[in-house]
Amino acid sequence: MNNKTGVLSFNWDKTLELLKDSRIDSVGLNDRVDSLATRSIKKESKLEALNMLVSMCDLTTLEGEDTEGKISQMVAKAIVPNPNDLEIKNVAAVCVYPSLVSIAKEKIGNSSVKVAAVSSYFPSGQVPMESKLLDTKYAIDSGADEIDIVINRKAFLEGDYRKVYDEILALKEVCGDVHLKTILEVGDLRTYENIRKASLISLAAGSDFIKTSTGKLSVGSSRQACYVMAKAVLDFKNLSGLSAGIKVAGGIRDAKDAIRYLVLIKEEMGNEWLTPDLFRFGASSLLDDVLKQIKKLKTGAYQASYYFPRG
Amino acid sequence: MVNWEYSESIESQDIVSIKDKYQNFVNGKFQQPNSKKYIDTISPSSEEFLSKIVISNEKDVDKAVESAQMGFEKWTNTTPYERSKYLFKLARLIQERSREFAVLESLDGGKPIKESRDFDLPQVAANFFYFAGWADKIDLSWGAKSLKPYGVVGQIIPWNFPLLMLAWKVAPALATGNTVVLKPAETTSLTALLFAELCEQAGIPDGVVNIITGDGTTGSLIVNHKDINKIAFTGSTQVGKLIQKSLAGRDVGLTLELGGKAANIVYEDAAIDQAVEGVVNGIFFNQGHVCCAGSRLLLQESIHDEFITKLEKRMQTLRVGNPLDKNTDIGAVNSKEQLNKIEELVNEGVSDGGKIFQTECELPGNGFWFKPTLFTDVQPSYSIAREEIFGPVLTTLTFRTPQEAIEIANNTEYGLSAGVWTEKGSKILWTADKLEAGVVWANTFNKFDPASPFGGYKESGFGREGGRHGLLSYLKAES
Amino acid sequence: MIEIKKTYKNYVGGKYVRSESGKTFTLSLKNDSFEVPLTSKKDIRDAVTASKKGFQNWSHISPYTKTQILYRLSEMIEGNKDSYIELLILGGSTRNQAKKDIETAIKNIVWYAGFADKWEQVAGNLNPVNGEYFNISHQNPIGVVFSLNADNNSLASLLNSILQPLTVGCSVISFSEESSIVALKFAEDINNSDFPDGSLNILSGQFENVYEDISKHVEINLVSINKEVPTEILTKIQENASNSVKRIIYMPSMDGISSVLPFLETKTVWHPKGT
Structure with missing residues (x-):
């Protein structure tokens, strides 16, 4: 959507230059993120935020036990999140393994819900490059609108940034116009400086989105990691003119936490980033809490889960 | 979009109840003052009337000092362990009633509830907790048995952190065995008077804490009172000098915590995004009504443009408005008088040739407000680069080398605080060593803790508040 | 036989100098009398200029080296013990008193010599602040100290008005009235020692001629008064001092850690602890 293969990605020398300025003070960063979390979002602004959350959700199921039945349920919920409140519009996308893309695509029909596939041997990515390319190509051929890949953390942690960059570049080439989201797996990278470097490498190599986590580690997304990525996206925009998106995933379970992400994005990046084109949540249980909160705001009563259909 | x-x-x-009119707190109870002169205390964010406080006269000061003298005898006969427990009790009561204090502080002083709730009140409680523990360990503090309390301490505090400055003064004074006559600033007396209620509630022996309201005339009466043994003052350098002069030739202890014009040095190898945050916090915290505010931004020339762009963008997100709105970042200027002073200096900065940037925010109709302001293209000779503005106004200067940064930073009569931003360890230590300032924040700014001594070099005053060093402000060597 | 009498001069910036005014005054001791410099206001200004330079050098010398320079001073006084004793006797001391005075002086120097590399460990500390911060309070010397010496013609007293600021890295302008001879003789030992020029300056004169100037001089950071002065003069000094928030200490405590604290500024440095 934003980047076109090869044309707009940074060459390696320029990317290296970018990486030089990766200085971050973690305590100061945490301070800032904590202070943003004190924003009090009430009344209309809360309802507006909740509706945004729905529209930014990538409903996700990434399990060995996923079946056609499970995908059908999830797609139904993606299209009509709450059958009792049709003011609530569809979510942004459903996110599945490549083998389930064609089923998801078929169930979605004419709805504007996108199908995202995790590929490149999600979540570890520990296979030869040929396999990653094949995996991705298969997902695209099956009709995926968006591809979520993982970076090569082995190469990254060994200091082989060039390899990380080359792989993303090659996968982007396979994607063509298909939206590429690159997962950094911040829980593996640990330090904010690593997260910044991985963000910049991914952006320079042509990713349309950078994404925090696979959701398969105990350490998933954090607002701190999101902040680092937001700053990287802004700095990259200053250099390239390109606005990349951010997807946060893993461990975001309730609306309150998710709204804090929106506050962070609004205050650090501006309202223009508050669109599903540039900001997404990958989650499975977040949507339920958001729906509950919407109903609570509209009715004034706290809700039980059984009022809402399973996804 | x-x-x-x-x-x-x-x-x-709803949590606060404000009386129509306040009395002085002397000898353990609220008492009818002798003075008949009352002034209105208003909310600077709405200019609404809140209450009336008395301008205490000579008789009122006499009475308070006399009460403190009697209190001193009682306090001296209270064991250190008991004194410690009284302070712990006060600390606990403050925690319990902290929301009430926070709302009152924001209402009376204009600071955002976010700050009174998350900064001032937790710090107030922490100060009492910290000094409570020193009360029965004074002999361990400096290993000197000859250190004794002064006796009756006169404490005059400013309007920028009304209750916190009270805590900084009262907690160590009581822990070291002194008794106090405290005068809050005339625009922000209400939380001090609420604290007086707490002293009653805690059962602090009568006369140990005396709180009388008033303006500069009352302050001067305290300073010149013949039975005062020590004065602790926080406020402007101008008034501090007057106090020092008044005490000349008298055997009265003195500590002064005065003005500042802190340099916040950003080197090109700083973590820029955190430096931007630190610079913003350094000057816009508490509307810039902070004596240690990082009011002079010293930028290395090589990063000037990039930094200013990021800074202006960040400033735009600052929310100015109703102090009681939980999302307000910058509240009201404390008084009309202070607003006039800020406006005057800013106008001077513009006519001197400084380039001014102000955020696009709507200011409320009533009350006293000033937009977050940044000056660039400033010469070190401009008054905005030399004088303490005490408002949300940041002045930018540039430098080329670390040596030059130090020269500019120290080129001031003040020496309260300074900031330095670089990711290079040895440069931090080199810079911190050379800065003539009592507090140096490296890769952070405006951090406070009861355990951390605070106070100035040069004309920013003498003596320290906080930490082991803060005890010395209330102890004198007796031979 | 005509006695060849020694001419005593002020000691400023590492040099023996006459008062620029050319004036002297007669110092009558019990058993002799001397012409000594009558320090003028201009001499004070020169001494401050020298002291500022001296401060830059002395304050940056390592604590270990300070210890050695101070200890070397004690060795020199020990070597000149007899001549000091004779001088104190001229001032009216008995031989025994004089001997004891010099021994006390040496003892004090040795004590402070050994303190030059330790006071920072006693006066400073890490502060256990809340949050992820390293926070340390340590001290810097306050700068140029003017010290008024007592009148008891004693080397021990003179040193007791100098050693505390000197040990922590201040430069000192020591001013004596009735004890000038001892002070001016002591200057010779300073000159033979390794103190940087201007770190310790010795002046003689009448305090009443200079107190206005020293209390108004902004570049004198602290005035230490080690003898009783009339209340009106003390008041005037403190009033003048308030113009630049100058520190004035009157008859300061002279032992232990509290003896050096007035000559120090406490600096507290914060730094985050993170990754």
């Missing part, structure tokens, strides 16, 4: 704006989120005022 969505236009997501935060709805109002107003902290309820």
